[in-house]
Amino acid sequence: xxxxxxxxEGTPIxxxxxxxxxxxxxxxxxxxxxWIGRRKTPTGHRLVRAGRIVGWLAESGKGKLLLAGKEARLxxxxxxxxxxxxxxxxxxxxxxxxxxxxxxxxxxxxxxxxQGLLPxxxxxxxxxxxxxxxxxxxxxxxxxxxxxxxxxQGMLIDSVGDLPNDGEQLAREIHSTLEAMSISIVEDDTxxxxxxxxxxxxxxxxxxxxxxxxxxxxxxxxxxxxARLISAVAAILEGEIGAVGASGGPLPxxxxxxxxxxxxxxxxxxxxxxxxxxxxxxxQSGQSSTSVxxxxxxxxxxxISAPDGQSLEEAMLxxxxxxxxxxxxxxxSGTIVSRESGTVDEFRLDDFHDLLVTLRTRSESRRAxxxxxx
Numbered sequence: 001x002x003x004x005x006x007x008x009e010g011t012p013i014x015x016x017x018x019x020x021x022x023x024x025x026x027x028x029x030x031x032x033x034x035w036i037g038r039r040k041t042p043t044g045h046r047l048v049r050a051g052r053i054v055g056w057l058a059e060s061g062k063g064k065l066l067l068a069g070k071e072a073r074l075x076x077x078x079x080x081x082x083x084x085x086x087x088x089x090x091x092x093x094x095x096x097x098x099x100x101x102x103x104x105x106x107x108x109x110x111x112x113x114x115q116g117l118l119p120x121x122x123x124x125x126x127x128x129x130x131x132x133x134x135x136x137x138x139x140x141x142x143x144x145x146x147x148x149x150x151x152x153q154g155m156l157i158d159s160v161g162d163l164p165n166d167g168e169q170l171a172r173e174i175h176s177t178l179e180a181m182s183i184s185i186v187e188d189d190t191x192x193x194x195x196x197x198x199x200x201x202x203x204x205x206x207x208x209x210x211x212x213x214x215x216x217x218x219x220x221x222x223x224x225x226x227a228r229l230i231s232a233v234a235a236i237l238e239g240e241i242g243a244v245g246a247s248g249g250p251l252p253x254x255x256x257x258x259x260x261x262x263x264x265x266x267x268x269x270x271x272x273x274x275x276x277x278x279x280x281x282x283x284q285s286g287q288s289s290t291s292v293x294x295x296x297x298x299x300x301x302x303x304i305s306a307p308d309g310q311s312l313e314e315a316m317l318x319x320x321x322x323x324x325x326x327x328x329x330x331x332x333s334g335t336i337v338s339r340e341s342g343t344v345d346e347f348r349l350d351d352f353h354d355l356l357v358t359l360r361t362r363s364e365s366r367r368a369x370x371x372x373x374x
Contacts, residue, residue: 006033032048054113144220282331285325312355316359
């Protein structure tokens with residue numbers, strides 16, 4: 001059985017603690033840990049915000065899983081109904097609670113209770129704060145992107161791919177368009193946020209994104225989801241330096257968010273959860289030396305790790321095996337995951353989608369059904 005980990009102790013609280021529904025704690029923010037007997041680790045934790053218990057973590061009592069959120073709350077109530085236990089409490093600052101929430105957002109049963117605790121970086125700002133030439137190159141690697149330009153205060157910085165006109169002329173036109181839209185996102189010379197817009201035209205669409213004085217224009221296919229394009233490219237570029245596993249080491253386990261049987265439908269279900277929860281980590285299929293892991297950066301697949309020598313198709317055949325166990329792992333906040341974290345050099349997101357849909361079935365209706373879920 002996997003033992004619970006310790007959370008930061010905080011400032012000790014000596015007052016009597018009640019965890020009954022609706023009870024108000026004698027401190028604002030912090031943790032209440034449940035200890036049983038002479039064990040050296042707690043069996044679970046409750047997180048407190050503004051005097052209310054808002055988060056739960058608990059041992060499952062089965063295998064190597066730890067529980068979070070509602071499941072942990074029910075498990076703690078079950079444990080405390082059978083065992084002799086004691087509470088140990090510690091007070092955090094709001095920032096301290098935020099640090100815990102950033103690593104363990106799944107502990108909160110209701111998303112509203114963690115609002116204001118988790119920092120949410122703006123994808124446009126993250127993207128445009130990088131080397132713009134690298135941003136453009138990453139953009140045009142996407143199959144739905146035709147060409148792109150980068151602009152600084154109306155001046156052309158770089159251009160790649162197929163453009164509808166001369167790059168310098170396009171830079172002036174885009175700069176004028178953004179100015180006409182009265183965009184102002186700089187205060188006291190500090191970038192506070194970024195913005196992006198989609199402009200549709202015959203045969204395609206134009207993505208405009210701006211942060212401060214810097215902007216990009218990206219020409220894409222008509223049905224391209226520009227918000228996803230920005231997030232995906234930002235996630236890939238953030239993994240260029242110091243990515244976990246890039247030196248050939250194993251992928252860490254992190255925190256297991258979900259576990260279940262494998263197969264394409266189950267994979268899609270877990271990927272949907274990973275996108276919704278912006279999971280940085282990996283989705284692992286299998287538990288032995290033959291396991292295959294899909295690498296995720298904020299929920300976006302960026303690479304794949306498989307036994308040495310496997311091609312992408314071979315890795316995907318193993319990954320989609322319905323007899324295998326799937327585990328969705330979240331790695332600690334700040335961990336960088338990228339294509340370099342994997343072992344399959346030819347990984348591309350579009351190829352991954354195609355193989356996920358086609359490898360395990362020849363039925364066109366079945367393939368269409370799987371594709372509709374992506």
